[in-house]
Amino acid sequence: MSGTVVERGSREKLIGATVSVVGKAAGVATNAYGFYSLTLPEADSVVLEFSYVGYVPQRMAVSLRRSQTLNVELEPALHSIEGVEVNAESRTSSRSAYTSVVELPIRQAKAIPMLLGEKDMLKALQLMPGVQSGGEGNSALYVRGGGPDQNLIILDDATVYNAFHLFGFFSLFNGDAIKNIELIKGGFPARYGGRLSSVLDISMRDGRKDSLGGEASIGLLSSKLMLEGPIVKDKVSFLVSGRRSYIDLFMRPVLGAIGEGVYGYYFYDLTAKLNWEVNARNKLYLSGYFGRDKLYVEQDEKSSNNKPIEHRAGEYWRNATATLRWNHIFGDRLFSNLSAIFSDYSFSIYKSTMEADEGYENRYLSGIRDWALKYDLTWYPSPAHTVRMGALATLHNFSPEVRTVRNDYTETHTRDEMAYQQLEMGLYVEDEMRIGTLGVANVGARLSSFLLDYKTIKFHVEPRASLSVFINNHSSIKASYALMNQYLHLLSNTGLGMPTDLWVPATENVPAQRSWQVALGYAYDLRAWHTTLLAEAYYKESERIISYMPGAGFLNMDLSGNVNATMIWERNITSGSGRSYGLELLAHRKSGRLQGWIGYTLSWIKHRFELINHGRPFYPKYDRRHDISIVATYDYSDKIKLSGTWVYGSGGYIDAPVAGYSLKSYAKIGPNSKHFDALSEKNTFRMSAYHRLDLAAQFYNYKRRTTRIWEVGVYNAYNHLNPYYYQEGWDDDRHVRVINKVGMFPILPSISWTIKF
DSSP: OOOEEEETTTOOOOOOOOOETTTSSSSSETTSSSSEEEOOOOOOOEEEEEEETBBOOEEEEEEEEEBBBBBBBOBGGGGGTTOOOOOOOSSSSGOOOSSSEEOOOOHHTTTTTTGOOOOOOHHHHHSSTTEESSTTTTOOOEETOOOOOGEEETHHHHHHHHEEGGGGEEESSGGGGGGEEEOSSSOOOOOOOOOEEEEEEEEEOOOSSSSEEEEEEEEESEEEEEEEEEEEEEEEEEEEEEEOOOOHHHHHHHHHHHOOEEEEEEEEEEEEEEEEETTTTEEEEEEEEEEEEEEEEEEEEEEEEEEEEEEEEEEEEEEEEEEEEHHHHSSSEEEEEEEEEEEEEEEEEEEEEEETTEEEEEEEEEEEEEEEEEEEEEEEEEEEEEEEEEEEEEEEEEEEEEEEEEEETTOOOOOEEEEEEEEEEEEEEEEEEEEEEEEEEEEEEEEEEETTTEEEEEEEEEEEEEEEEEEEEEEEEEEEEEEEOOOEEEEEESSSOOTOOEEEEOOOOOOOEEEEEEEEEEEEEEEGGEEEEEEEEEEEEEEEEEOOOTTOOOOOOOOTBBBOOOOOGGGGEEEEEEEEEEEEEEEEEEESEEEEEEEEEEEEEEEEETTSSSGGBOOTTOSEEEEEEEEEEEEEEEEEEEEEEEEEOOOOOOEEEEEEEEEEETTTTTEEEEEEEESSSSEEEEEOEEEEEEEEEEEEEEEEEEEEEEEEEEEEEEEOEEEEEEEEEEETTTTTTEEEEEEEEEOEEEEEEEEEE
């Protein structure tokens, strides 16, 4: 028996819905495309229950005399009879083989108060144990001691290399277009590879198949619009979602009025998907994303002969992805997916001066472009057995530096380019099996390799294993092991995942990064409270991670056009090792009027590089000893929903001078003095602790065909000055140099309006 589980009306596929036999231990969960396969011994009939979080469970009596296809539509619980509360768990944590997995319901994530009211899926994940941010307001993910480059971010099978707008303050993922988010922090299944710290797998919604609908909202920073509906009813559907900020539209007339030229910044993104159910066994999906950020300066003046002169400078960065997928069902027990994938990321810095049709232009470009082919097979030999296997080949085109200079006065046009090609390949097989009533395990291996410029090829075997041992019907002990390799590096001066960071391949001189991780945990399902309790300890070691040598850099260019770049990036970096370990605690309630979670992380991170800190271990900037998050959403009534978050984190480490001295020189123009700072070991100063309270309220107004929502919120409600950076100053009273904390965001109110139709 096989089929799909979808939402009634929209026919949106439900990922992870549970299909179980009432009164027996047999059951399965739907895959990423809503497909399930269930093999049972022949009988007159059984009762199957289909359930999913936030949907009304459905029971059906089914005859088992023959093989059959059974597609089921579940009704959202919001449509249930007034006064009756309906809840259902999908895959309970204690029954899952996987460790270190975060599944965050989209509805719950969108209810969390955010900076300026922007609903940011990555910021919601930062509130989970084991996941930290890069700093105040930053959306970058630091997972179990790893940097932003060690996270594999996938949008409908396509890799996203820079997932942020506004220099990291907001992520590019629009919650209106997202169906499912899964973050894996450890115990990685063999089907994933290429990164050391985490996998963030994001699935876009397919679009309604029954009727035209959508959602539009206006906020302080940006506005967005989403439309979805059928092209051919119950057969072909579409979804289009767009967003644009408008800071530049407000600032342009103000700056123009005071004669300061035009300074601006904006971002926009567009997400689209086409879904075609060809027949019962074949489905086609075409999805894509395109987004861009631009920071610019425009100034005009007159020359001595009264000719107009235009000065332009700025920088921009963009992402583009496209995925074409074909789902094919060979039979009740075999499911396949073939994906053709494109991904492109680039950033550019430019400066130009034009007088009439002549001038000077300097442009710097860097980026990475991928073409990939991926094939996955899933075989269901029995309800207690799921076998997955597949292959992935990705052609990476690296352009760390492309510099063009055009000078019309000297009639010169030069182009300097550094480029690499790398072919990354992977083969995997994994077997998820239920071991009677004892537990469930997922065991597999991945053979990964890379070929650089068609000259050097390397192979690595990556074993993976996860085990869950059942203690009773609602608790289990979990353990996992995973070995990972990463064949590309991110050169970063900031460590914050900024758009000016550069992607480069692993080479003979800079080999692939590698890490292994073990985790041991305990899961307990409080089913009466619809709450999961998790406790997990982990230990991870990493090798061949890279960092710039002290004082070195790959790119230094500002809006004035000053550039200092070296073509030999391999000489500017050093390789080292890292170690991280910690304890994570989580209590998570995903359904009911009161939802949310309480999370706590205790962790240590140490790095060691031979050419940094005299070869002695040191704490990186993002080492935080304690991290606490409390998140709550409360449905006060059908028309009022309240939410709040409180976070606390130990401060990160930075370099700070421990002493200073001045040298005086006497030249013909008189004495002058230069001050020098003396540093001790690297990152010895811990910043002050970070804590913040955010609050929000949503007010719903239900009409016949629309729902209108006003949301008011406040970020940093008690106005605590959290450190964004530290700067040196002078204390006049004590006549000493001091380090002063500089904050970024005080208390910030927000308001937004949304209409759903």
